[in-house]
Amino acid sequence: EIVLTQSPGTLSLSPGERATLSCRASQSVSSANLAWYQQKPGQAPRLLIFGASSRATGTPDRFSGSGSGTDFTLTISRLEPEDFAVYFCLQYSTSTRTFGQGTKLEIK
Amino acid sequence: QVQLQESGPGLVKPSETLSLTCTVSGGSISGYYWTWIRQPPGKRLEWIGYIHYSGTNNYNPSLKSRVTMSVDTSKDQLSLRLRSVTAADTAVYYCARLGICSGGCLADHWGQGILVTVSS
Numbered sequence: 001e002i003v004l005t006q007s008p009g010t011l012s013l014s015p016g017e018r019a020t021l022s023c024r025a026s027q028s029v030s031s032a033n034l035a036w037y038q039q040k041p042g043q044a045p046r047l048l049i050f051g052a053s054s055r056a057t058g059t060p061d062r063f064s065g066s067g068s069g070t071d072f073t074l075t076i077s078r079l080e081p082e083d084f085a086v087y088f089c090l091q092y093s094t095s096t097r098t099f100g101q102g103t104k105l106e107i108k
Numbered sequence: 109q110v111q112l113q114e115s116g117p118g119l120v121k122p123s124e125t126l127s128l129t130c131t132v133s134g135g136s137i138s139g140y141y142w143t144w145i146r147q148p149p150g151k152r153l154e155w156i157g158y159i160h161y162s163g164t165n166n167y168n169p170s171l172k173s174r175v176t177m178s179v180d181t182s183k184d185q186l187s188l189r190l191r192s193v194t195a196a197d198t199a200v201y202y203c204a205r206l207g208i209c210s211g212g213c214l215a216d217h218w219g220q221g222i223l224v225t226v227s228s
Contacts, residue, residue, distance in 0.1 A: 102152065
């Protein structure tokens with residue numbers, strides 16, 4: 001089973017700043033089958049990025065994903081107030097999907 | 109817009125069977141894979157398994173001996189049964205559609221989730 005480790009656990013930033021979130025895999029994620037989701041309290045998770053770098057329909061272009069192999073990054077270029085939420089990564093390259101533990105992005 | 113809604117008991121006794129239903133609206137269950145995912149309090153999400161509308165399924169090995177998923181295409185519903193539950197099965201349970209297939213398939217639409225507590 002591929003273990004995904006996200007860092008940092010909590011990120012405190014101000015609107016307008018740049019956010020960089022990391023997701024590291026315990027073994028290589030083939031075909032960059034890595035996705036990022038955003039989750040707000042009481043809401044269903046929202047798909048942001050799939051294939052490591054492809055934006056899902058409706059994802060603003062301030063969100064970008066990068067990486068391959070075992071190291072992946074979600075970058076939010078300029079934070080908007082609605083971006084403060086929990087973000088988690090998912091690998092779907094193996095038959096047993098696994099998730100990262102999440103990064104909480106909070107307002108500083 | 110596809111919407112998913114989980115339903116079922118919020119409280120299940122230890123050793124009994126957890127049974128949940130996911131109703132799909134705004135779209136058909138046919139043509140897609142569907143998945144169940146859960147999140148125990150304070151822990152990361154855990155993939156339970158997925159099922160194709162035809163009935164083909166794949167379960168997480170850690171839960172395989174206790175899980176059964178099924179689909180009812182006539183009602184656009186999917187179901188989850190988890191037998192012999194313990195307190196460790198207390199979690200928010202989500203259903204989701206595996207609507208984007210790029211390499212593998214991943215969830216693009218999720219339900220709001222339902223909290224199921226296992227307690228006597």
